[in-house]
Each structure stands twice: as structure tokens, then as C-alpha cells.
Amino acid sequence: MKKVIFFLSLLLVACKQPTTKVSDESIFNLTSTWHTEEGKSIQLKDLKGKVLVVVMIYTSCKVACPRLVADMQDIRKKVGNNDKVQYVLVTIDPETDTPEKLKAFAISKGMDGDEWTFLQGNPETVREFANVLSVKYKEISPMDFSHSNIISVFSPGGDLLHQQEGLGVNNRETIAAILQAAGH
Template sequence: MKKILLGLLIILAGIQHCNSQEQTPERLSEAGEFSGLSIYNLPSRWTTQDNKEIEMKDLKGKVLVMVMIYTSCKAACPRLIADMRHIEQRLPENIKKDVTLIMVSIDPETDTPKRLKAFAKENKMEGEQWLFLRSTEENTREFAAVLAVNYKKITPVDFSHSNIISVFNTGGELTFQQEGLGVSYDETVRNIIAEAAKHH
């Protein structure tokens, strides 16, 4: 299983800037399986801010917009959170139900479901479209590799980390990434809308 997972991660990481449309998500869903480039193949389990356990495949059928953060971050994360809120605000009302905006914690020890729930409330991210996830350190590292996010603990309470927003289509395939803080997210919004429009 480890070798299979490692191979999948290498493949997923390798297409971070590609737009793969080899199979339609509809065909994959009907077949009950996903393309080899889909994060829905990952077996890791995650806990939400509502203390529910899920797998990535439980998110199928939605366009996913993801960032990796940690709630005690005082530098980059508040900007990433603000960017995610602004992206959500710019989505047309008719597609918001087709999009899930996901914050994945890189500090699962601190970011318990209770802490994530409080953080969501503090940042006015309590609607159904917002999802906060935490898992084990191993699962978090593996998933960071898929997103090409690098992070490192530099003090007991601080991490250095990449600032990347990733968009996945409804089949769980990475279609777009935006890197940096304070940059225009027009293209990110266009990509989300385009992916959601394919299923209307």
C-alpha cells in the first residue's frame, strides 16, 4: 500500500500545473472509481471542524478549493484566509452550492476539531461551503506533497510554509494553482467557475 500511495503522490504532484481532462468526472462516478490522478484515491482519513471523520472521496461531486494553514499563524495564514473569503464572495450565487472551500491544518496537534470550529466562527466561515480538516502528521505530510506545499516547524508554535491555493475538479483532479500572497485571484475564480459550469 505504501508503494502504491507513494506512486500516486508522485503522479499527483507531477501534474500540479496541468489540466487533465482525460476522463469526465461523470463517467468516473458512474463507474464507481476515479482516474489515477484523483485525490479521491487517497486512503487517508480526516476529521472536520464538526468532529466528523471523512475520506477525500466523500467530497466527490464538488469543485474543491484548498489551502494549507494553521490556526495559530500570525503572518501568512490570515492573508490566505482573507483570500479564500474574497474568492468565495466573488463566486456567482448559482454555483456556490457546487464548491467546497477547504482549510487543511499543518498543525494537527494544536488544531483539534474544537479549535478549528472556534477558528471558523472567528473568521465568519461557518457556512456549509467551508470545511476545516486535520489528520495525522503522516497523512498531512503526504497530502502536502500532493499540493506541492512545503512546510517546516521553526519554533514550537510557528511553521514556515508555502502559500498555495489549489483548485480540484469534481473528479478530484488538480486543475489550477495560485501561489503567493496579495496576488490577483481573478484566474482562480475563473477556473472555479469554469469547473462548476461543466456540471450545470
């Protein structure tokens, strides 16, 4: 009987998933609630355990956001299929970009797979997250914003590893940061 208990104990230890530590600087310490394009309510800590590639956009943007979306798609293509990486697009226009609108946008851009997550918060949640990312934005007219163009890479524990600023830039450093954080 002791051998069976010992074997089961070893099996439990071997099967236990490694825990991802969260530092004081982790985005997973933010307790805000978000809505996904699927209509689910989540907190950022629900994304823990994967390398996060994050950008802030809004779906009615006609200038910078289409380029940011193309950059994210390019990064995803060059990283390849990797279940350790999650691509997250956060709207800076939560009043207009409902979960339903985000879902339609995701489908229209071919970004509706499991590796893509679109988030809608409330104005305070979005402002808090933008401040953490050093993303600046300002409403300049109804449905039009001036905003920073930054793609951020976070470790599985939610620590900022890399930021890429600009549109249509070479994504080589961002891809290298993602692959290194994902263990490749």
C-alpha cells in the same frame, strides 16, 4: 403492467445521479482519514462531486495564513453562492488545531457555513497531502511553521486544475478556474 414497469425503469434512469469519474491522479485515491471541524471522520473521497478550493494553513499563524484566509474569503465572495463549490482549509498543525479549535476559528472568521470545511489529519496524513499539493512546510518553533502559500482548485473528480501561489495576489485566474469547473 409492462407499461408501468417500462415507465418506472425510465424514471429510475432519469433520476440517477451522474457519477463523477476518478482518474489515477485524483486526490480521492488517497485513503487517509481526516476530522472535520464538526468532529466527523471523513476521507477526501467524501468531498467528491464538488469543485474543491483547498489551502493549507494553521490557526495560530500570524503572518501568511491570515492573508491566505482573506484570499479564500475573497474568492468565495467573488464566486458567489454556488453549491457546486466547496472551500477546504487543511491544518498543517494537527497537534494544536483540534476539530474544536478549527470550529472556533471558522466561527471567528465567518467561515462556518456549509460551503466551508476545515480538516485535521495526523502528521503523516498532512505530510502526504502537502506533498500531493506541492506545499512545503517546516516547523520552525513550537506553534510556528514556515510554509508555502498555495491555493489549489480541484475538479469534482479530484484532479488538480489550477494553483495560485502567493499572498494577496489577483484571484482572477483562480476564480475563472473555479467557475469553469463548476459549469459557469
